[in-house]
Amino acid sequence: MKILVCITHVPDTTSRISFTDGNTKFDKSGVQFIIGPYDDYALARAVELKEQSGGSITVLNVGEAETEPTIRKALAIGADDAIRINAFPEDALFVAKQIASVAEGAEYDLILMGRESIDFNGGQVHSMVGELLGLPSVSPVMTLDIEGNTAKISREIEGGKEHIALSLPFIAGCQEPIAEWKIPNMRGIMSARTKPLEVREPTSDVSKTQVSDFELPPAKGDVKLIDPENIGELVNLLKNEAKVI
Amino acid sequence: MTALAFVETDEGFVRKSSLEAVSYAKETAGDVAAIVFGEAKDVELIGKAGASKVLHVTDERLAQPNIMAYSSVIAEAMNQEQATLLVLAKSSLGDPVSARVSIKVDAALVSNVSGLPSGDTVKRSIYTGKAFANTVLKAEKKIISIKKNAVIVKENGESPEIVEFSPAIADSDFTVKILKVEKQEGNVLLPEADVVVSGGRGLKGPENWGMIEDLAKVLGAATGCIKPVSDMDWRPHHEHVGQTGIKVSPSLYIAIGISGAIQHLAGINSSKYILAINKDPEAPLFKAADFGVVGDAFNVVPKLTDALKKVQN
Incomplete structure (x- = not known):
């Protein structure tokens, strides 16, 4: 089976978010970048599927040269080779067009990625790629099992799950508990250094959205503490001050 | 237009x-x-x-x-x-x-x-x-x-x-066949809810979720939880609120026995109001909350449910 795993290069989940240049640029200073946590699930499942039935895993990232350590980490976890599209990921459409262009004619059986990136949280790319390639896309995928040419998937919906069957090829946006995150071992780290990482220039420069500036949420006021022996006061505050009940 | x-x-x-x-x-x-x-x-x-x-x-x-x-x-x-x-x-x-x-x-x-x-x-x-x-x-x-x-x-x-x-x-x-839909009927859906009542490890075990559900019922609220709680299977995954779970923006988010890890706060910080109930006054959630009660959830939550019932009658 030939699997393409698309990964994002994003700030660690514990990062403090701030901006520079008049709130137009993300402040990278002191921020550690990681493989998107959802993408990491997709990669982990791809490695398991390869262990079961053989094949190859190509990892794809749309990003500038600074993302290469993140790509190398994906190679250390178990991808065989990598492609980096040498461009800043302008928006979801821009990224989807690059992925579709890599996939066209390459005959991947599966294209896996995270349900969303944890920087922009759009959750749009997998469905856009599906539409561009004329293929089904399923997200958020909690379990993915493949037998022959058919996949069985469970997808999270509001208040429950949907059980789905479909034929390969397709695109899936993954989330837990699809697989356990894999930690690269020493052999993986060593071999990742020499695995092929091809750099390609973008094939399309279409984007339809543009960030004009960033904002941080207003600072929170102090918490109003209520004595546990005076719950009536709490009810009064919720009802008459916050007006939420 | x-x-x-x-x-x-x-x-x-x-x-x-x-x-x-x-x-x-x-x-x-x-x-x-x-x-x-x-x-x-x-x-x-x-x-x-x-x-x-x-x-x-x-x-x-x-x-x-x-x-x-x-x-x-x-x-x-x-x-x-x-x-x-x-x-x-x-x-x-x-x-x-x-x-x-x-x-x-x-x-x-x-x-x-x-x-x-x-x-x-x-x-x-x-x-x-x-x-x-x-x-x-x-x-x-x-x-x-x-x-x-x-x-x-x-x-x-x-x-x-x-x-x-x-x-x-x-x-x-x-070409995509939906074989089966598993859905809890009759519950308020988490992303739809105006009020969300969530529990954390302070509740000690899944058997104590009754008081969360009672409070949610009085408020017409959805129930949620933190990641470790769904990881331990105390609650289903679709109730997990946080960075890698559901992000909610209700009018009122009630966090019970939740200390407030940054990954959980990420999922709740667009709530209009946050009420924290926790016996640890140093819990980080109190810094994100609008209202707080420092006290034992097992004592405070049933009292709050009763008080709300009285107000509604």
Whole structure:
């Protein structure tokens, strides 16, 4: 089976978010970048599927040269080779067009990625790629099992799950508990250094959205503490001050 | 300008988040057509929220959600109505549909939008609620996917004109088979809820969730939990609120026995009000909360439930 795993290069989940240049640029200073946590699930499942039935895993990232350590980490976890599209990921459409262009004619059986990136949280790319390639896309995928040419998937919906069957090829946006995150071992780290990482220039420069500036949420006021022996006061505050009940 | 609003239903009842989408479209565009699939018991609410027309899709094959076919039908509806704006609420169906339709009609798409637009610019939530990006939609056609509480639902609209809508759909849109849907019936859905009651490790075990459910019931709230709680199988995964779970933006979020890890705060920080109940006064959640009770959940929560019951009677 030939699997393409698309990964994002994003700030660690514990990062403090701030901006520079008049709130137009993300402040990278002191921020550690990681493989998107959802993408990491997709990669982990791809490695398991390869262990079961053989094949190859190509990892794809749309990003500038600074993302290469993140790509190398994906190679250390178990991808065989990598492609980096040498461009800043302008928006979801821009990224989807690059992925579709890599996939066209390459005959991947599966294209896996995270349900969303944890920087922009759009959750749009997998469905856009599906539409561009004329293929089904399923997200958020909690379990993915493949037998022959058919996949069985469970997808999270509001208040429950949907059980789905479909034929390969397709695109899936993954989330837990699809697989356990894999930690690269020493052999993986060593071999990742020499695995092929091809750099390609973008094939399309279409984007339809543009960030004009960033904002941080207003600072929170102090918490109003209520004595546990005076719950009536709490009810009064919720009802008459916050007006939420 | 005409806008189309995609309306979702649960067991035939219109989702409140979809009514927010209708009102958002009304505030933005002036003239609104809504599109609804399958059984719709309370179409009047769609009119009240601001739609003058409801396109009702009655094709039997679309009684259950089908992402590819719904996307084709909605794109067709945008063309028919000459709609330059599509508004929908973020959901497990709305997300993939919005992305597919954006490709079909060549539209600019922005999701997680938290308020009404200013010109072609909308404010969307990014970094899992830790920041916002003011984002320009650079195309003539626009799709806006809104977060809960992005707008107040209007209730002063007229009775809508209801029109059957049944465009031809290609067989290739029916290649994904839904075998079974597992859904807890009768519960308030987490992303829809105005009030969310969540529990953490302070509750000590799944057997103690009764008091969370009792409080939620009195408030008409949904129940949620932190990641470790769903990881330990105390609660189902779809209740996990946080960075890698559901991000909520209710009017009131009640956190019980939750210390407040940064990953959990990321999922709740667009709540209007946060109430923290925890016996540890140093719990980080108190820094994010508007109201706090330092006390034992096993003592405080039943008292709060009783007090709320009295107020409601």
